[in-house]
Amino acid sequence: MSTDVNLLSKGLIRLGVLVLFFIASPVIITMGFKALNKFTEAPKIYLAYALILVGLGCLIFTMIFAFKTFGILRNAIFTSK
Structure with missing residues (x-):
């Protein structure tokens, strides 16, 4: 079990964007x-x-984006190569 560093960096960048959408x-x-x-x-x-x-549309997009972001982070951390 090893961490994919490239995928983790992509996930952390998306996590930063997600925080902006949450605000x-x-x-x-x-x-x-x-x-x-x-x-x-x-x-x-x-x-x-x-x-x-627009706010409600942004809220729905934020929820979808959150699920995708956490999926990327999960795949980056729990990768079995």
Whole structure:
């Protein structure tokens, strides 16, 4: 049982990007809900709904990206060559 260093470095880079997505997704959703409370006029309220949808899409992508990243890290650490 040995560690694949190249795959581990790829996984750690993806883990750093994942941390940024973990921070950005809730911030975007929060901005959308705050904009929804502030804006009442028709053109601006669409921006609030768009922010909420983008945030939810980013959240779903973050979960998928997390599963793939942890799969890469698992394969890098528990490789049997």
